[in-house]
Amino acid sequence: MGRYLRKRIIISVVILFVILLVLFLLMQLMPGSPFNDAKLSDEQVASLKESYGLDQPVIVQFFRYIGKMLKGDLGVSYSIAPNTPITTLLVNRFPVTLRIGFYSLILGTAAGLVLGLITAFFRSRAIKVIFNLVTLLGIAVPSYLFAIFFSWVLGYKWNVFPLLYDFRSPAYSSVMPILAMSLSVMAVVGQFTRSEAEDVIKSDYVQLAKCTGMKSSTIMTKYILRNSLIPVITVIASLLVSLLTGSLVIEKMFAVPGIGGLLTEAISSNDYSVVIALSFVYSALYIVVMLILDILYCIVDPRVRLGGKPS
């Protein structure tokens, strides 16, 4: 496992290096510059480019950037928040997105697991119909429609939760964004859990356990849940990355000061340094999550051995 990890880390570093290079080249191809303000004179634009090093050849900019990045400096924003270190922008916003994404994932996964297992276990037609309806809605309806629905019912009509994110009560005001984002997670996890659990229930060892007179709850937790988890973990990992990178629409709707809005703002303003830094962080996050996923496989299913060596 150690050898496998080392190999994966080296590959990851190379991939990140290539991603960074491609990002740099793509940024050069983008039309306009971060300094599109008509009120800036040509001299000012030239001076701005000089001070940020944007007048240098791309390759020089690239290696300078790498050098700074290794010291933990992701540069400063050029246009959306001039001269603010990108690390400051990230430090302020990342925890908010992380927290909302994390809780959406936990809530959605827990609800999906419970729904999936119940539907598979009880085999009632009514439960199946309800399950199909709920999961179909969760998958087909975009999260912003749920956001509008929750805002209308819970925020506007019943006044139970605040309509906007508020720094004075971050938890309470995060409930609606979390609910809106967790429904699709619940639907996906529920579908996977149910189909996997149905296979597990039909398996010999579960049938045998039933024949031995074991309690249903024990069969559920000891056999069905654990054996249904492997494909679910794969789904959760990909959902995790998309949740952690923030949902632009949900953030905009609930005025959540998160990372999704930052990226779109940076792209529309040609703020290269912010776009590059965020894309890099996303890529790194994805690679790390995938690595953790491989290790999790190993823990959940001892038959899986990393590195291709037989157990």
Place this chain on the structure above:
Amino acid sequence: MKRFGKKLSLMIAAAFAMMLLPGCGADSAERAKELNMRISTPPTTIDAQLVADTMSSTVVRFFTSTLYEYNLNRELVPALAESSEVSDDGLTVTYHLREGLQWSNGSPITADDFVYSFERLVDPATKSGAVYLVTDCCLIANAVKISKGELPVSELGVSAPDKLTFVIDLEKPCPYINSLISVCTFAPCSREFVNSCGSSYATSPETVISCGPYVLDRYEPLASQIHLSPNEKYYDRSDDITRTGVNLQVIGDAQQAIMCYETGMLDILGVSGELADLAEGDDHLMKFSTAQIYRIDINHNSNRFTQNLNIRRAIAKSIDRESIATNVIRSGYTALERVIPKYFYTDANGIDFAADQQLYAEQMGYDPEKAAEYWQEGLKELGESSASLDFVYSASQAKIAEPIARQLETNLSGLELKLIPLPDKEWLRRVSVGDKYDIIMDSWVPDYIDPTALFTTCLGSGDDNMYAGSEFRELYDKSLSASGAERDKILDQAEKQLMDDVALIPLFSGERQYIVGDGVSGLQVTPTGVEMIITGLKKEVG
């Protein structure tokens, strides 16, 4: 295995408990006592000398004050200054500061704080997008050279002979300087404080100090929520204004903003477009005229059709502005048939300079028959039977540009308009440098209250495609050194010259519209519409 299940449920329960424990419901009571206002995007900066956009100036205005300011009646009155005087040649302006002015940290506000603020604005190292205010809108001595790095900042024509006297030396007279310096960019700036903050100046509440009615106490770059409290050191502590805390909330989604207003989370909500249409007729809707002008700029140099006066006249008289404003755009725009909008500039006799909006009806008023006559005459002069013109506009102006294009093609037979909608940035570039258009939609917000603020785009060099009439130029230059009623007469002639030459085609002036909750009073915007007037704003609770 049982342990695994238990652990998982425990972890989930703990995670949610941790999330929901702090601060449940604590905010709504606190919010209700404060003034809650929506802003649609976060400010780009809170550094006054860097402010070059409306949203940033709205926020910065809360904690800054300037030498002169507009009051609730939209009159320009001394604020941090007590009085001012202009030398006979108009080149030296002296401001006398109020005594006892203090920053929010208790240190005194002195004339040197203004010297530093002006120097900082012009200093190329600051890279301010607002430097044109002192190199184009007015011309402070040496500002152009300093901004290009050809002279040191210390050579700027500003000085502080004593702690309460601030002097500006100009290269050209600037009759409207008090209005110009009322924007927040010219707020004082403490040299000592900026030096102590270094590069982190104006990036957090700890790195700004206030000279305005409020103190910033919550802010982070690109924040979605900004909080301010009353400034105990503010000079104007009139008894009739008891200021509460202010919560500026960024809400991008208009529908969410309306729901917030309806549930009492917002007290002031700026509206436009469809929301404004919906709010039309509501008692809580307040409208403020502004000098945001929509007009058509014309290529005067490289297109033979638009160089022809009769063709320009025909275009100007083919547009039924009133019907487009009422039936198509519906809300937020007023038809404009002259360069200067109503309620913008008050002349030396205290009368609205542009009270008569029909003054140039002959040149600009809708008259399809007369337009067709001019059109045929123009084509005849050019020896053509039809014309094709490129009509450039920003994609976001399509709602205005497309009905105009339809009217032009209907009223002018033989005219073929090629509609070219562009992304905002490219449109802005073309309209700013006069590039690649025959006619182009222009949207312009002046920086100060004076007719010349709306004339500046007619000062072409002759090398670009903008209007460069020599008679108009002469009148414009003359207006800078004149004063009083004589100056108003010159400005009148200058505007007439533009209208006679159809240098541009005015279309609409914009309005700023707000839905305002119960208990809120003192909401006003400056006549340009760029800034809110914060000093009288208050909310009375129950």
